[in-house]
Amino acid sequence: xxxxxxxxxxxxxHWRRHKMQFATLLVGLxxxxxxxxxxxAINQQARSAYDRAAATFGGTRTAMLVAPNATTFxxxxxxxxxxAGWPVSPALEGRVQINxxxxxxxxxxxxxxxxxxxNAPRLGASDxxxxxxxxxxxxxxxxxxxxxxxxxxxxxxISNGAKLPPLRVLPQLVPDVLVVDIGVAQRLLNKPDQxxxxxxxxxxxxxxxxxxxxxxxxxxxxxxxxTELERLTDSFHLNLTAFGLLSFFVGLFIVNSAVGLAxxxxxxxxxxxxxxxxxxxxxxxxxxxxxxxxxxxxxLIGLVCGYFIAAALLPDVAASxxxxxxxxxxxxxxxxxxxxxxxxxxxxxxxxxxxxxxxIKAIRMPVLATAQPRAWQQRQRRWLILQSCAAGVVFAxxxxxxxxxxxxxxxxxVLAALMLGAALILPALLELLLLAGQWTARRPLALWFWxxxxxQLSGLSLALMALxxxxxxxxxxxxMVETFxxxxxxxxxxxxxxxxxxxxxxxxxxxxxxxxLKERSDVQAVLSGGRAxxxxxxxxxxxxxxxxxxxxxxxxxxxxxxxxxWTRLVPGNAxxxxxxxxxxLNVRVGDVVEVPAPSGSWELDIVGIYADYGNPRGxxxxxxxxxxxxxxxxxxxxxxxxxxxxxxPGLIAALQKQFALGDRSVADQATVKAESxxxxxxxxxxxxxxxxxxxxxxxxxxxxxLLTLANSRLPQLAPLWAIGITRPRLAAIELTKTLSVxxxxxLLxxxxGLLVAWCLIAIVNVKAFGWRLPFHxxxxxxxxxxxxxxxxxxxxxxxxxxxxxxxxxxSLVKVFANER
Numbered sequence: 001x002x003x004x005x006x007x008x009x010x011x012x013x014h015w016r017r018h019k020m021q022f023a024t025l026l027v028g029l030x031x032x033x034x035x036x037x038x039x040x041a042i043n044q045q046a047r048s049a050y051d052r053a054a055a056t057f058g059g060t061r062t063a064m065l066v067a068p069n070a071t072t073f074x075x076x077x078x079x080x081x082x083x084a085g086w087p088v089s090p091a092l093e094g095r096v097q098i099n100x101x102x103x104x105x106x107x108x109x110x111x112x113x114x115x116x117x118x119n120a121p122r123l124g125a126s127d128x129x130x131x132x133x134x135x136x137x138x139x140x141x142x143x144x145x146x147x148x149x150x151x152x153x154x155x156x157x158i159s160n161g162a163k164l165p166p167l168r169v170l171p172q173l174v175p176d177v178l179v180v181d182i183g184v185a186q187r188l189l190n191k192p193d194q195x196x197x198x199x200x201x202x203x204x205x206x207x208x209x210x211x212x213x214x215x216x217x218x219x220x221x222x223x224x225x226x227t228e229l230e231r232l233t234d235s236f237h238l239n240l241t242a243f244g245l246l247s248f249f250v251g252l253f254i255v256n257s258a259v260g261l262a263x264x265x266x267x268x269x270x271x272x273x274x275x276x277x278x279x280x281x282x283x284x285x286x287x288x289x290x291x292x293x294x295x296x297x298x299x300l301i302g303l304v305c306g307y308f309i310a311a312a313l314l315p316d317v318a319a320s321x322x323x324x325x326x327x328x329x330x331x332x333x334x335x336x337x338x339x340x341x342x343x344x345x346x347x348x349x350x351x352x353x354x355x356x357x358x359x360i361k362a363i364r365m366p367v368l369a370t371a372q373p374r375a376w377q378q379r380q381r382r383w384l385i386l387q388s389c390a391a392g393v394v395f396a397x398x399x400x401x402x403x404x405x406x407x408x409x410x411x412x413x414v415l416a417a418l419m420l421g422a423a424l425i426l427p428a429l430l431e432l433l434l435l436a437g438q439w440t441a442r443r444p445l446a447l448w449f450w451x452x453x454x455x456q457l458s459g460l461s462l463a464l465m466a467l468x469x470x471x472x473x474x475x476x477x478x479x480m481v482e483t484f485x486x487x488x489x490x491x492x493x494x495x496x497x498x499x500x501x502x503x504x505x506x507x508x509x510x511x512x513x514x515x516x517l518k519e520r521s522d523v524q525a526v527l528s529g530g531r532a533x534x535x536x537x538x539x540x541x542x543x544x545x546x547x548x549x550x551x552x553x554x555x556x557x558x559x560x561x562x563x564x565x566w567t568r569l570v571p572g573n574a575x576x577x578x579x580x581x582x583x584x585l586n587v588r589v590g591d592v593v594e595v596p597a598p599s600g601s602w603e604l605d606i607v608g609i610y611a612d613y614g615n616p617r618g619x620x621x622x623x624x625x626x627x628x629x630x631x632x633x634x635x636x637x638x639x640x641x642x643x644x645x646x647x648x649p650g651l652i653a654a655l656q657k658q659f660a661l662g663d664r665s666v667a668d669q670a671t672v673k674a675e676s677x678x679x680x681x682x683x684x685x686x687x688x689x690x691x692x693x694x695x696x697x698x699x700x701x702x703x704x705x706l707l708t709l710a711n712s713r714l715p716q717l718a719p720l721w722a723i724g725i726t727r728p729r730l731a732a733i734e735l736t737k738t739l740s741v742x743x744x745x746x747l748l749x750x751x752x753g754l755l756v757a758w759c760l761i762a763i764v765n766v767k768a769f770g771w772r773l774p775f776h777x778x779x780x781x782x783x784x785x786x787x788x789x790x791x792x793x794x795x796x797x798x799x800x801x802x803x804x805x806x807x808x809x810x811s812l813v814k815v816f817a818n819e820r
Contacts, residue, residue, distance in 0.1 A: 014266050014269065024254060028252065033302025033306065033347040033350070035248060036306070037310075041307065068219045072196055075090065084207060086200070086210075087204075092189065092195050093197075094196075135155070137166060138164045141171075141175045141176075143175040144176055155167070157505070190633055200220075248346070249469075287355075288359065298351075391428075394424065418756070419752070430745070445725075449737065475750060475754065476753045476759075478691070479776070480757050481688075484613075488677075495555075495557065496676075497527075499640075499642055500643055500652065500668050502665065503638060503666070514528070525642040526641060527641070529624055529640065530627050530634040530635065530638060532627060543627055545634070559611055561607065562608065565608045569622070572625065575607070577621075578609075578615065580615070580618055589606055589608065595630075649668075652668060703795075727804065738797040739790060
């Protein structure tokens with residue numbers, strides 16, 4: 001033990017003499033751990049929210065009974081099942097509008113609620129009485145209370161004029177849901193004696209068969225481990241995880257460079273320890289202990305940094321999930337102990353993986369062989385051949401996944417295989433480019449320039465791989481985001497056809513506003529709309545009622561349509577279907593969809609497919625009059641107006657004065673469009689931040705690699721100085737070599753990045769969201785990204801180059817005094 005401590009003290013003395021190396025090693029581990037743990041903290045927070053939503057009063061984690069072809073069923077079925085010994089509890093669900101905001105209203109019966117259901121209100125006798133007895137209570141999350149701009153104890157009205165019971169905060173409740181007694185919900189939703197589902201508890205004895213009690217009126221839905229929201233958001237979290245994993249590996253490149261440099265510089269120290277009697281196993285064990293201790297320190301710092309990164313990105317992530325999928329994520333970060341343990345573990349594991357090569361060579365090298373300072377850079381050509389063969393295998397795997405893969409995981413597998421293969425093939429491609437340059441060179445210095453660049457390639461290969469991957473991801477994601485941005489703007493121009501949008505508080509106010517607008521000469525048209533919700537093949541689907549107006553005929557973003565599509569829409573037996581819903585249901589133009597309605601099945605001929613970007617739910621667009629005929633309870637509170645541009649401000653002011661409407665209840669097209677674009681930009685803010693982090697870490701990796709090579713390159717540079725080439729000129733040559741290989745790598749990253757963008761647009765987006773964007777290339781953006789990569793490479797090379805330019809001649813002369 002004492003000998004091991006002395007060896008550890010000797011090894012640690014190296015870091016006291018080389019503080020810059022010590023800093024780069026810690027920076028690599030901190031960066032890798034921080035970005036990975038930050039992303040995992042965000043994912044953990046989101047998945048915790050999904051679990052809360054799934055378990056709240058019987059979500060998909062609870063077995064339930066539902067009507068097979070309708071949204072509700074008679075309460076008599078509940079009575080029959082309870083009498084037959086089935087441990088069921090009723091629930092009724094719908095949506096209501098409060099202060100212009102749509103929220104989910106859930107009615108429960110707390111007395112019969114099964115104890116297995118998570119997050120249910122465990123009310124005492126007095127609380128239970130307050131919840132059930134008039135006027136009752138409305139349980140609400142604190143976030144929802146804040147969004148509704150209400151206070152606890154208030155009883156706000158909903159859109160039909162009825163008032164909610166007094167609001168009461170329930171901390172464990174998920175956002176965007178209001179919970180009331182089942183009787184109150186039936187009254188507020190105007191669905192007397194109707195239920196949405198029956199939640200099933202654990203029976204004390206085996207009950208009678210379901211069919212013998214209710215026939216085929218109800219069907220059993222088994223609990224699932226994964227919720228619909230989790231399936232929808234898998235792509236987003238996989239995207240975040242991919243960024244975190246990429247940043248983690250780029251950080252490990254830094255660790256690999258720092259450990260490699262330390263191993264080279266400590267070779268004489270290792271030789272001395274071995275000559276003094278320390279066994280290779282003992283030396284290697286102490287090296288591992290040293291590395292684990294450093295990884296532990298860096299991991300703790302990285303976790304703190306990861307927490308701040310997650311806290312900074314969480315609001316944008318929450319906005320993204322809310323905008324893309326309707327997921328409600330708390331804006332405050334809460335972490336579990338396993339996150340801290342996992343972060344420490346990943347830091348230690350990453351450090352050991354990055355140092356594996358050096359540790360193996362340290363234990364295998366004979367005592368005398370450790371005096372060879374460049375032993376770790378040998379066999380370059382053999383590795384190039386092996387890497388090229390491995391790249392070919394990985395590219396073949398990408399083609400197989402592209403051809404036969406059907407899932408979202410397969411889409412990300414294509415991306416991963418494509419990028420891994422490109423990283424593996426990069427050194428061979430650079431070798432060919434540098435060899436071509438050497439063949440074209442004629443002057444001695446030019447020949448040395450290309451030959452020395454080839455020799456230097458082995459030490460820079462990992463850093464250049466990191467630069468290639470980071471830049472390719474930047475190109476791919478930036479191209480996808482810019483494509484989405486331009487497509488989204490054009491789509492908004494089609495969807496936001498009206499000039500002014502009004503959201504009335506209830507049907508009575510909506511009728512009063514329409515009557516008032518008929519007397520206004522500045523209003524050219526009043527366009528009334530409506531929305532209803534149904535279930536199709538177990539999926540929530542939105543029915544969108546559209547008025548028959550020429551403006552929609554011109555602007556609606558149809559991707560595919562049957563002849564006379566708009567004419568066929570008017571009678572009420574035809575519909576347009578959103579692109580994502582058509583993919584989910586495998587429905588094309590000409591097919592028929594049966595929609596469950598209160599009066600029975602509603603058959604709709606699909607006459608068009610349209611783009612519906614950003615909507616987490618599938619959507620069917622029908623004529624608004626037909627929608628109200630089939631769903632009489634549809635709120636008629638949405639109104640669009642066609643108004644001359646110069647008269648819009650005056651009309652909005654008159655509406656606000658006449659009907660006491662707030663800014664959220666009436667807005668012009670420009671305001672709605674600006675708000676939509678703001679939400680869109682915030683949605684991709686987290687992607688831009690991770691892009692910048694990844695490229696920055698890649699620049700640090702290149703910097704550490706150049707530092708690694710700086711001292712070991714003196715034997716190659718000293719002879720040039722000895723024959724008359726000045727130190728500033730040597731520094732300029734070294735800078736040119738670094739920028740040359742960085743330029744080659746950046747140019748190779750451009751086609752790779754465009755392939756990444758194509759995979760994201762044509763594969764991942766389609767699998768994740770159901771829509772496909774047009775593919776566009778933006779040359780100015782590509783030039784800008786290449787320029788950023790070159791600037792990062794220039795900054796990374798500056799310190800080694802400046803040190804070379806200012807190096808004392810004595811340091812170069814010493815090269816010739818040493819035996820090499």
